[in-house]
Amino acid sequence: MKFMRSSDAIILAILVVAMVFIGLVNPAFWQMSNLFSLLKENVVIGIMALGVLLVMISGGIDVSFTAFAVAGMYLTVRVMVALDYNGLVLPFMSAILIGGLLGLMNAGIIHRFKMIPLIVTLGTASVVRGLVLGLVGTSNVNINKMPDALVAFGKADLVTLERANGSTYGLTAMIAIYLGLALALHLVLKYTMIGRSVYAYGADPEAAKRVGFSTGRTMMFVYVTAGALAGFSGLLHSSMIWLANPRDFVGLELDVIAAVVLGGASIFGGRGTVLGTVLGVFILVMIQNSLILMGIDTTWQRIVVGAMLIAAVTVTALRDRRALV
Amino acid sequence: MTSAPLIELRNISKRFGGVRALDDVSLSLDGARIHCLAGENGSGKSTLIKVISGVYQPDEGEIYIDGQKVGPLDPVTSIAHGVQVIYQDFSLFPTLSVVENITLNTFVREGRTRINWTRAREMAREVLQRLDVTLDLDATVETLPAAGRQIVAIARAMLADARLIIMDEPTTTLTGREVARLFRIVRDLQADGIATLFVSHKMREMLEISERLTVFRNGKKVTEGPIAEFDERAITRAMTGRDLHQGRFAAPDLAGRKPRLELRDVTVGHQAHDINLTLMPGEIVGLSGLIGAGRKALAQAVFGLRGDMSGEMRIDGVPVAPKSVPEAIAAGIAYVPEDRLSEGLFLTRSIRDNAIVSSMRRFAPRLWLDGEKAAAETRKMFGEMAISAPGIDVPVGTLSGGNAQRVMIGRWLMTHARVLILNGPTVGVDVGSKEQIHGIIQELTRTSDLAVLMISDDLPELAANCNRVLCMTEGRIMAELSGHTLTEEALDAALSRTTQGEPA
Numbered sequence: 001m002k003f004m005r006s007s008d009a010i011i012l013a014i015l016v017v018a019m020v021f022i023g024l025v026n027p028a029f030w031q032m033s034n035l036f037s038l039l040k041e042n043v044v045i046g047i048m049a050l051g052v053l054l055v056m057i058s059g060g061i062d063v064s065f066t067a068f069a070v071a072g073m074y075l076t077v078r079v080m081v082a083l084d085y086n087g088l089v090l091p092f093m094s095a096i097l098i099g100g101l102l103g104l105m106n107a108g109i110i111h112r113f114k115m116i117p118l119i120v121t122l123g124t125a126s127v128v129r130g131l132v133l134g135l136v137g138t139s140n141v142n143i144n145k146m147p148d149a150l151v152a153f154g155k156a157d158l159v160t161l162e163r164a165n166g167s168t169y170g171l172t173a174m175i176a177i178y179l180g181l182a183l184a185l186h187l188v189l190k191y192t193m194i195g196r197s198v199y200a201y202g203a204d205p206e207a208a209k210r211v212g213f214s215t216g217r218t219m220m221f222v223y224v225t226a227g228a229l230a231g232f233s234g235l236l237h238s239s240m241i242w243l244a245n246p247r248d249f250v251g252l253e254l255d256v257i258a259a260v261v262l263g264g265a266s267i268f269g270g271r272g273t274v275l276g277t278v279l280g281v282f283i284l285v286m287i288q289n290s291l292i293l294m295g296i297d298t299t300w301q302r303i304v305v306g307a308m309l310i311a312a313v314t315v316t317a318l319r320d321r322r323a324l325v
Numbered sequence: 326m327t328s329a330p331l332i333e334l335r336n337i338s339k340r341f342g343g344v345r346a347l348d349d350v351s352l353s354l355d356g357a358r359i360h361c362l363a364g365e366n367g368s369g370k371s372t373l374i375k376v377i378s379g380v381y382q383p384d385e386g387e388i389y390i391d392g393q394k395v396g397p398l399d400p401v402t403s404i405a406h407g408v409q410v411i412y413q414d415f416s417l418f419p420t421l422s423v424v425e426n427i428t429l430n431t432f433v434r435e436g437r438t439r440i441n442w443t444r445a446r447e448m449a450r451e452v453l454q455r456l457d458v459t460l461d462l463d464a465t466v467e468t469l470p471a472a473g474r475q476i477v478a479i480a481r482a483m484l485a486d487a488r489l490i491i492m493d494e495p496t497t498t499l500t501g502r503e504v505a506r507l508f509r510i511v512r513d514l515q516a517d518g519i520a521t522l523f524v525s526h527k528m529r530e531m532l533e534i535s536e537r538l539t540v541f542r543n544g545k546k547v548t549e550g551p552i553a554e555f556d557e558r559a560i561t562r563a564m565t566g567r568d569l570h571q572g573r574f575a576a577p578d579l580a581g582r583k584p585r586l587e588l589r590d591v592t593v594g595h596q597a598h599d600i601n602l603t604l605m606p607g608e609i610v611g612l613s614g615l616i617g618a619g620r621k622a623l624a625q626a627v628f629g630l631r632g633d634m635s636g637e638m639r640i641d642g643v644p645v646a647p648k649s650v651p652e653a654i655a656a657g658i659a660y661v662p663e664d665r666l667s668e669g670l671f672l673t674r675s676i677r678d679n680a681i682v683s684s685m686r687r688f689a690p691r692l693w694l695d696g697e698k699a700a701a702e703t704r705k706m707f708g709e710m711a712i713s714a715p716g717i718d719v720p721v722g723t724l725s726g727g728n729a730q731r732v733m734i735g736r737w738l739m740t741h742a743r744v745l746i747l748n749g750p751t752v753g754v755d756v757g758s759k760e761q762i763h764g765i766i767q768e769l770t771r772t773s774d775l776a777v778l779m780i781s782d783d784l785p786e787l788a789a790n791c792n793r794v795l796c797m798t799e800g801r802i803m804a805e806l807s808g809h810t811l812t813e814e815a816l817d818a819a820l821s822r823t824t825q826g827e828p829a
Contacts, residue, residue, distance in 0.1 A: 193433065193437055196425065199420070199421055202420070208418075210416050212401070212433040
């Protein structure tokens with residue numbers, strides 16, 4: 001079996017072992033309500049991770065996506081509030097467009113000046129966050145001001161179940177959007193030339209050029225898609241928590257990058273799968289979730305996330321180096 | 326051939342700044358012929374390849390394809406005319422599968438937007454069948470040995486409807502058997518009507534595979550003709566412009582000398598077993614064997630790079646057991662690795678910095694570097710090694726292979742080494758420079774009483790420079806040749822005998 005030899009299979013095995021272990025330590029883990037909330041927490045990080053995966057396959061690292069998410073979300077919500085607009089399609093399109101345009105800026109700088117993506121995105125992230133706070137505003141848009149359509153959208157459930165005491169809980173419909181996007185990205189990466197050009201560029205940019213790929217187009221595809229996914233996830237996030245905070249997502253870059261690396265993508269580029277990333281996000285969220293269930297302080301969670309990132313990078317680096325010999 | 330040549334270059338010149346890389350060169354390549362292009366580094370071979378492949382546009386001259394004059398070529402039109410170049414680095418995608426590496430450029434050329442994996446697999450399988458090679462289609466290219474990657478690169482070129490495949494130094498990283506397979510493939514390609522332009526500086530191969538030979542020197546075509554008109558001597562003279570003396574190294578007088586390096590029952594991990602070896606001062610002892618025979622492991626162990634060595638090691642009678650490189654240096658051992666680019670030199674730093682780096686303690690006894698002393702000793706080494714460079718302050722990255730290797734060897738002599746281990750001392754070095762390096766090594770053993778252990782795959786090199794050669798197979802020394810029994814043929818026979826899998 002091809003699948004059994006892949007890193008996806010190993011990640012799946014790790015996930016299963018971790019689930020069994022966590023379930024043994026804390027049987028509450030297996031309660032439907034906990035599993036549903038776990039899946040809900042996957043959505044926003046997961047969509048961001050898809051963008052980061054794309055950048056990582058192309059051999060870069062993106063740390064600007066949280067800033068782009070904030071820009072897409074906060075600008076859109078503020079405009080909606082100002083215009084008293086109550087719709088769904090246009091706001092989401094606007095968030096996607098804002099993210100995409102900012103991504104285009106990343107692509108332009110990285111490709112035109114042949115610069116290191118990490119440094120470029122550090123810079124654009126800071127600039128964008130500063131502009132949002134300086135030009136648009138610094139105050140939260142709270143539930144009482146949030147557009148109703150967004151709030152209602154974020155509340156939509158796929159299934160609703162009833163607890164013994166009569167209260168209800170459900171599985172958010174947003175998970176369908178997340179998995180739909182993941183499937184779409186998987187198909188694009190696997191079956192289209194632009195998708196393969198991302199792998200080719202990440203494996204060896206010079207060879208990609210010699211084969212005849214237009215590398216500028218590839219970079220544009222990578223960073224515009226990553227930016228658009230970030231913008232979309234930002235607005236989705238605010239509709240799910242009924243709040244638009246211009247200082248949101250600070251420090252989330254690390255979690256998302258850790259999840260993608262955990263999912264088997266190589267920081268050296270040319271390697272990574274959507275399935276692996278989805279599993280990696282699930283593992284990360286699940287571990288954070290069970291730390292909360294066990295009552296462990298949030299400061300300690302940062303240590304766990306950092307340690308997981310280092311462990312995952314070490315393992316994948318060893319794998320990549322062994323393969324090179 | 327009655328028809329017009331496949332590609333004809335007329336009076337091509339190409340200048341880079343003040344340097345004439347190509348000077349009024351004409352070359353005609355016929356369809357389905359195997360042509361060899363020979364020349365030292367910097368002779369204009371690479372520039373010529375790039376003119377044919379459209380990477381460079383010539384300053385003067387005309388290019389004809391199938392008898393038709395074509396304008397200056399660019400890579401796309403060159404490929405459209407059926408010219409495919411297999412670069413030394415193969416230009417493959419290491420993390421992608423064999424299938425994808427073989428088919429991706431065809432899909433790009435056909436302007437597709439989607440990938441049909443079933444068709445891709447069929448195409449890959451078919452072309453590998455034509456090459457009569459089996460490869461795991463799903464393996465990633467990084468897991469293949471160099472020979473496998475080369476097959477992938479050739480398969481990819483064939484799919485692109487190549488009529489001329491240019492191979493740049495294709496045999497550098499191949500073992501003897503793999504070279505034989507490559508030659509078989511090149512002849513099969515010829516039977517299919519595909520011409521090959523071999524770029525090489527290995528005599529033996531040129532004489533064996535090619536039908537026509539062109540020799541370049543200093544950007545000019547020096548000579549050209551059917552291969553039957555050449556022998557090694559003639560090619561060498563054409564490439565270097567002088568006769569090289571291939572004198573043999575005479576065994577030194579060892580009477581009354583004490584051994585310099587002794588190994589007694591040395592075992593290194595699973596790679597070398599029960600090695601007994603004695604190196605006398607003034608000797609050059611060769612170590613021959615196939616890749617994986619344990620030669621490198623043994624050399625690294627002696628140099629303190631391995632923690633898993635057991636057995637006894639003595640230098641000038643004193644037992645030593647270096648556990649690290651500084652300890653090995655202190656014991657008087659020097660090791661010049663095979664890959665000087667990745668394991669040895671700091672390419673962006675000057676010759677001086679590269680030269681003194683292994684004897685830092687001598688030049689910087691306390692915190693400060695004694696710049697004058699460092700420069701003086703580097704200059705002395707610079708002269709002894711006959712390095713050709715503007716001065717000791719130029720970055721090593723700007724030097725040719727031969728000069729870079731001299732810096733590498735010179736660095737180790739500056740550590741006052743008594744035992745010098747050379748791994749592939751002239752890999753990637755051109756003929757003229759190679760002979761000079763050999764001369765320097767031989768001279769050193771005479772003047773400084775150095776003991777040299779020379780690991781090499783180049784049998785003529787071992788035969789000409791060593792007074793003894795040890796043959797290693799599967800971690801053991803299986804044969805020793807010296808004196809009149811030490812010939813290329815005997816070495817070749819010893820190697821193939823030991824690989825037939827007698828005692829393991």
